[in-house]
Structure formats: structure tokens, C-alpha cells
Amino acid sequence: MLMERGQKRDEELSNEGGALEKYLTFRVGEEDYGISIQHVSEIVGLQKITPVPDVPPYVKGVINLRGKIIPVLDMRLRLGMPERPYDERTCIIVVNVEGDLLGLIVDRVNEVTDIPQEQIEPPPSEEGGFVMGLGKVGESVKILLDVHKILR
Amino acid sequence: MFDPELIKGFVSDSLEMLDEVEPHIIQLQKEFEEKGIVNRETLNEIFRLFHSLKGASAFLGLENINKVMHEAENLLGALREGRINILAKHVEAILLGCDFIRKVLPELQEKGTDKDFEGESRKVIEELRKSLREGSEEFQEEIPFREAPKEELTLERASPTQKKVKSDIRVDLDKLNELNDLIGELVIAETMVVRNPDLKGYRFENFEKAAHQLHLIISSLQDLALSLRMVPIGGLFRRMIRVAYDTAKRSGKEVELLLKGEETEVDKTVIEAISDPLVHLVRNAVDHGIEPPMERERIGKPRKGLIELEARHEGGEVLIIVKDDGKGLDKESILKKARERGLIQPGAVLPDEEIFQLIFLPGFSTATEVTEISGRGVGMDVVKSRVEELRGWVEVKSVQGRGTTVILHLPLTLAIIDGLLVRIGDYIYVLPLYAVKELFPLDLKEVTYLPGGKKVIKRHGRLYPVVSLRELLGMRGGKSEEEILVLLEQKGKELCLGVEEVLGQRDTVIKPLPKRLGKIMGISGCSILEDGGVCLILDIQGILERVDHGNLKHSKEGGEIC
Numbered sequence: 001m002l003m004e005r006g007q008k009r010d011e012e013l014s015n016e017g018g019a020l021e022k023y024l025t026f027r028v029g030e031e032d033y034g035i036s037i038q039h040v041s042e043i044v045g046l047q048k049i050t051p052v053p054d055v056p057p058y059v060k061g062v063i064n065l066r067g068k069i070i071p072v073l074d075m076r077l078r079l080g081m082p083e084r085p086y087d088e089r090t091c092i093i094v095v096n097v098e099g100d101l102l103g104l105i106v107d108r109v110n111e112v113t114d115i116p117q118e119q120i121e122p123p124p125s126e127e128g129g130f131v132m133g134l135g136k137v138g139e140s141v142k143i144l145l146d147v148h149k150i151l152r
Numbered sequence: 153m154f155d156p157e158l159i160k161g162f163v164s165d166s167l168e169m170l171d172e173v174e175p176h177i178i179q180l181q182k183e184f185e186e187k188g189i190v191n192r193e194t195l196n197e198i199f200r201l202f203h204s205l206k207g208a209s210a211f212l213g214l215e216n217i218n219k220v221m222h223e224a225e226n227l228l229g230a231l232r233e234g235r236i237n238i239l240a241k242h243v244e245a246i247l248l249g250c251d252f253i254r255k256v257l258p259e260l261q262e263k264g265t266d267k268d269f270e271g272e273s274r275k276v277i278e279e280l281r282k283s284l285r286e287g288s289e290e291f292q293e294e295i296p297f298r299e300a301p302k303e304e305l306t307l308e309r310a311s312p313t314q315k316k317v318k319s320d321i322r323v324d325l326d327k328l329n330e331l332n333d334l335i336g337e338l339v340i341a342e343t344m345v346v347r348n349p350d351l352k353g354y355r356f357e358n359f360e361k362a363a364h365q366l367h368l369i370i371s372s373l374q375d376l377a378l379s380l381r382m383v384p385i386g387g388l389f390r391r392m393i394r395v396a397y398d399t400a401k402r403s404g405k406e407v408e409l410l411l412k413g414e415e416t417e418v419d420k421t422v423i424e425a426i427s428d429p430l431v432h433l434v435r436n437a438v439d440h441g442i443e444p445p446m447e448r449e450r451i452g453k454p455r456k457g458l459i460e461l462e463a464r465h466e467g468g469e470v471l472i473i474v475k476d477d478g479k480g481l482d483k484e485s486i487l488k489k490a491r492e493r494g495l496i497q498p499g500a501v502l503p504d505e506e507i508f509q510l511i512f513l514p515g516f517s518t519a520t521e522v523t524e525i526s527g528r529g530v531g532m533d534v535v536k537s538r539v540e541e542l543r544g545w546v547e548v549k550s551v552q553g554r555g556t557t558v559i560l561h562l563p564l565t566l567a568i569i570d571g572l573l574v575r576i577g578d579y580i581y582v583l584p585l586y587a588v589k590e591l592f593p594l595d596l597k598e599v600t601y602l603p604g605g606k607k608v609i610k611r612h613g614r615l616y617p618v619v620s621l622r623e624l625l626g627m628r629g630g631k632s633e634e635e636i637l638v639l640l641e642q643k644g645k646e647l648c649l650g651v652e653e654v655l656g657q658r659d660t661v662i663k664p665l666p667k668r669l670g671k672i673m674g675i676s677g678c679s680i681l682e683d684g685g686v687c688l689i690l691d692i693q694g695i696l697e698r699v700d701h702g703n704l705k706h707s708k709e710g711g712e713i714c
Contacts, residue, residue, distance in 0.1 A: 059669070062669075067337040069663050069665065069678055069680075071668060071669055151668055
């Protein structure tokens with residue numbers, strides 16, 4: 001069984017499909033979410049955020065990432081959850097969206113997980129937001145987000 | 153179709169060549185007219201420039217450019233060999249050729265070919281031939297069209313007669329910005345090491361010496377990186393020779409343009425931004441400043457008007473000065489026009505400086521002036537706003553009968569702003585220092601609350617609108633604890649901004665806000681503080697607009713109190 005999976009993965013990697021299957025998973029509120037690893041640039045600890053006027057409430061402001069100024073979004077607010085104070089597990093996932101960097105504040109980062117394409121189901125039809133699909137991993141479900149649609 | 157990089161190189165080389173060649177040609181004709189001599193060296197230089205452009209256009213298969221260059225070269229060749237004498241019409245024909253190239257270049261860059269310009273090239277070729285024909289007393293047989301062999305081209309380039317040895321290279325502006333980013337990071341890293349909390353309470357003599365050395369190196373590195381963006385203003389100035397020549401010819405004036413301080417270095421972006429305003433100022437000086445030759449003779453001035461174009465560094469600014477010895481500004485007629493247009497109060501008495509500033513108000517130019525500069529869409533009001541966008545200002549001096557001087561005061565670089573750091577809550581903001589008129593403590597006794605929640609404050613007998621920066625930016629949480637007011641002024645509008653603390657003045661490196669956040673009214677960019685945090689840089693124009701959007705009513709003048 002394990003060998004079979006390994007072989008399958010190798011095949012997929014050679015088809016350049018392998019990278020698409022890896023997701024960085026993180027927790028916001030009571031659910032686990034995932035974003036495709038190819039968009040993840042790095043994970044940094046929480047730092048002082050400078051607020052910017054006239055932006056949606058979920059845009060908390062900007063931070064300095066080694067000389068680059070990048071916007072940071074609070075994923076709790078973005079996902080329609082109430083704010084809560086940040087703690088020592090709060091992290092900023094820096095994602096690369098078509099060359100622009102974006103910070104996502106999440107409650108905690110979990111791990112990088114393989115989710116094969118056949119384990120991903122499309123979101124319920126009326127959802128229409130930035131959920132790309134629902135990935136089944138064992139007993140749990142990871143909500144897979146489309147980073148392109150997080151900040152518009 | 154050729155490599156776009158090759159085409160791009162051709163376009164920028166051609167633009168450089170045109171900038172170089174036009175003043176030479178005008179100079180040549182002027183010398184012939186005045187002294188009856190032809191400067192062979194200048195003529196050879198022009199010939200050489202045309203020749204290499206011709207070679208390059210042949211190489212890239214740009215037929216229309218090539219043909220025009222060939223024809224221009226024939227004319228120049230005839231001049232060089234002394235078969236014809238240089239006359240104004242030859243200069244015009246060659247300039248026509250230059251104009252043709254300028255017109256083709258943008259499309260060439262886009263499409264990679266010049267084939268849409270065949271009809272136009274034929275007209276230009278006809279003009280060039282005509283001027284050659286008329287110039288030579290015995291008609292010369294047309295010199296057969298011949299492709300420039302490539303060897304000849306390289307030979308020309310390598311020839312020892314070439315005076316200027318170019319040792320510069322083109323660098324992508326993005327790379328320069330990246331370099332500046334990294335040096336900014338280095339400055340922060342330096343602070344983090346030198347003022348590391350682990351060192352607290354200790355004194356290390358050698359460490360401090362080494363740290364000081366590091367600081368000196370980093371500072372000079374920072375200065376050097378910023379200086380990479382600076383280029384001499386001469387190129388832009390020499391373009392004005394053509395502008396003055398064309399305008400003088402059209403308006404029947406005789407003008408001499410004198411360039412000073414061509415080597416003065418200015419930020420590349422500043423040079424690009426002031427190109428159009430400078431064209432306008434030079435045209436204005438020729439058109440409205442300099443009198444017609446007859447009139448000048450009548451009042452005892454030399455026939456030729458003199459326009460001086462000068463650039464120099466002064467006290468952290470770059471001054472660009474356009475000075476003419478023409479008729480000067482007529483205060484009475486400016487005032488009359490301003491009153492007619494309701495720009496000033498009927499009985500107002502204004503000092504000279506303020507009267508001259510009236511010419512920069514939108515809607516001041518007369519209809520005739522608007523057609524004069526048609527196609528450019530630049531008026532005096534645009535000159536002023538363009539300069540202000542660069543965080544500079546315009547000064548006008550004039551003596552009736554003696555001439556007018558317009559001085560553009562510009563910052564040395566756009567990468568740095570001389571800022572005032574202020575604090576609100578935990579956050580720091582930067583105000584551009586040029587707009588700050590005064591700082592004073594907030595005295596609540598002097599504040600009047602208007603219906604609707606707006607406030608005004610009385611200061612030196614005048615009323616100014618007061619706004620809390622915290623409220624203006626809609627900061628969430630925290631409450632206003634303003635103690636200091638910053639009196640700001642831009643374009644005659646004034647505003648007192650309430651802040652909690654003033655931290656002092658600092659040269660601040662400007663960085664743009666992330667594009668994805670869009671344009672935010674009142675914020676022009678941001679900067680990185682010594683501790684690595686980010687502060688926002690306020691844009692005074694935008695701040696004033698934010699206030700207006702809040703329907704804050706205040707009089708333009710500040711209002712008098714009886």
C-alpha cells in the first residue's frame with residue numbers, strides 16, 4: 001500500500017503535478033484551512049503592524065519584511081469571525097500572489113500536508129467566495145483557499 | 153522582426169543622438185550667420201551621429217528611417233564638402249528629419265517596425281532634397297542610395313576622433329531601488345547590532361570604535377546608492393535650445409539661449425517630470441517675455457533677447473532658473489485680469505510676490521495663450537502643480553521693462569523627503585517639512601466648536617480649521633489626546649493638524665505603499681524607522697482633500713477677526 005502510494009507520487013511529480021498537491025495547513029477559529037504551498041513564501045512571527053486608513057477592516061495594515069512593505073490581513077476577520085487577541089502561536093504566513101507579497105495572520109500554523117486531487121471536492125455551489133475546494137485528509141476536512149481572491 | 157531588446161536599444165540611442173545633434177545644428181547655423189564660419193568639427197560630429205544612426209537603422213531593416221537618414225546625410229555631406237553654404241532652410245530641413253525620427257520612435261518601440269511611415273518619410277525626403285537642390289548653385293546629381301557597410305560603422309565608432317569616451321552603463325531602475333532597499337535594511341541591522349539589548353550596561357571601547365567605523369561606511373554607501381539616481385541636467389537643457397529656436401522662429405523673435413550649470417546633477421525622475429514644465433517656461437519667455445527685435449532696438453536693448461537657463465544646488469535644493477531680459481510682468485494688467493475673473497477681492501492690496509503668483513492660478517491664462525501651447529496641455533498652473541507634486545515650489549521675480557525670472561525650487565531627490573516625525577498613539581507619521589509653517593501647543597480656550605462638530609482655532613488674529621490627525625485617518629480605538637498643533641500650508645490652503653507629540657525632523661527614505669492597497673487619499677508612501685517599524689508619509693494635498701470631503705468649511709484666507 002505504502003509502496004503503491006510512493007510510486008504514484010513519483011509519477012505525479014514527473015508530470016509536474018506533484019507540487020500542486022502540497023498544502024500548508026493552518027487553523028483559524030475552529031476549522032483547518034490550507035493554501036497551496038507554491039504560493040507560500042515564508043512564515044514569520046507576529047510583529048508591530050502599522051495601520052493604514054481607508055482599507056477594509058480585515059486589512060490590519062503594513063509590515064516591513066526585510067525592506068519590503070507588505071500588507072497584512074487578519075484571517076479571522078476575513079473569514080467573518082470575531083477578532084481575538086493575538087497570542088504566542090499567532091503567525092503571519094507570507095504568500096506570493098502574482099509577484100506581490102501578502103501577510104495572512106492566522107491563529108496557528110499546522111503542517112504541510114499532501115492532499116491528492118481526487119480527495120478534493122468542490123465547495124458547495126452557492127459559496128462563491130475564495131474557497132477553492134474541500135480537501136479530505138483522513139477524518140478531517142481542510143478548507144482550501146484561493147490566495148488570488150483573498151485581497152481584492 | 154528583430155529582438156525587442158535591439159529595437160529598445162536603437163530607440164534610446166536615437167533619442168540620445170537627437171538630443172545631441174539638434175543643438176549642434178542650431179549652433180552651426182548661428183555661427184555661420186554671425187561670423188561667416190562653419191565649424192568643421194561640429195559639422196563632422198553631426199555627420200558622424202547621422203551616419204551611425206543610418207547604419208543602425210539599415211541593420212535593423214528600418215527602411216523609412218534609413219532613407220531619411222541617407223537623405224539628411226547627403227545634405228550634410230554637401231555642407232561638409234563646402235559645395236553649399238549653410239542656410240536657415242538647411243537647418244530646418246535637417247530638423248524636420250529629426251522630428252520625423254522622434255515621431256517614428258514611439259511606434260517603433262511598440263510595433264518593432266517603421267513601415268507605417270512611408271508616406272511621411274517621402275515628404276521629409278522631398279524637403280531634404282529640395283533644400284539641397286536650392287542650396288547648390290550647380291545642381292548636383294543625386295548621390296546613389298547605398299547601404300552602409302557594417303565595417304564602416306564599427307570603424308566610425310572606434311575612430312580616435314570620437315571625443316567622448318562613454319564609460320557609463322544602463323542600469324534597471326528596479327535594481328537601483330532594490331539596492332536602496334538593501335542598504336535601508338543594513339542601516340536597521342546596524343542599529344540592531346550596535347544597540348543590541350545584550351550590550352546594555354557594558355562599555356566596550358574597541359567595539360564602539362569598530363561600530364563607529366561601520367556607521368561611517370554604511371552612511372557613505374547610502375549616499376552613494378542615492379547618487380546613482382542622479383544625472384546631469386545638461387541633456388534636458390540642450391533640448392531647450394531647439395524649443396527656443398522653434399518658438400523664436402514662429403513668433404518672429406530673435407533669441408539667444410545661454411545655458412549655465414549643465415553639469416548639475418538631479419534625480420532622474422525629477423528630470424523627467426520637469427521636462428514639460430520647462431518647455432512651457434522657455435516658450436513663455438520667448439513668446440511673452442522677449443519683445444520683437446524692432447521694439448527692442450527702439451527702447452535701446454540689443455536686438456537679440458537673452459534667455460538664461462541655469463541649474464545649481466543651493467541649500468539642499470536644486471534651483472532651475474529661467475531668466476529673460478524681456479518686458480517683464482505687468483502688475484496692473486495681472487491685477488485687472490485677476491479681478492475680472494474673480495480670483496481676488498476688488499479692493500485687495502497684494503505684495504508684488506503674491507501678484508506674480510496669480511499667473512499660476514488655474515484659469516488665469518488667456519484664450520490665446522491656450523492655443524499657443526496647444527498639444528501640450530501645459531499652462532502655468534500645470535507648471536506649478538507639477539513642481540508641487542515633486543514637493544518643490546515656484547518663485548517669480550520680475551521688473552517691468554527689465555525681464556522676468558522664474559525659479560523652480562526642487563528637492564535633490566524624490567527618494568528622500570525632509571520630514572517632520574509626529575506621533576499618534578503608538579504610531580509615527582511623517583509630514584513633509586516644506587508644508588509645515590508653525591508648531592504650537594493646543595490651547596482649548598482658543599478653539600471654537602462649530603455646529604456639525606467642526607473646529608476652528610484663533611491664532612495671531614486669524615482663524616484656522618483644526619482637525620485631529622487621528623480622526624482624519626479614522627484610526628480605530630484609542631482616544632484623541634492631541635497636545636500639539638502643526639500649521640500646514642499648501643497652495644494657499646491652511647490647516648492645523650492635531651498630533652500628540654512632535655518627535656523631530658528627519659530625512660526619510662520614501663517607499664511606495666503596496667500596490668494592492670490602491671491609492672489612499674492623504675498617504676503618499678511609507679518609510680522604515682530605525683527599529684524596523686513602518687511609518688506612513690502624509691501627503692498634504694490629500695490631507696486637505698480629506699478635510700474637504702468631510703465637508704469641513706473654512707475660508708481660503710483664514711479670515712480676519714474684528
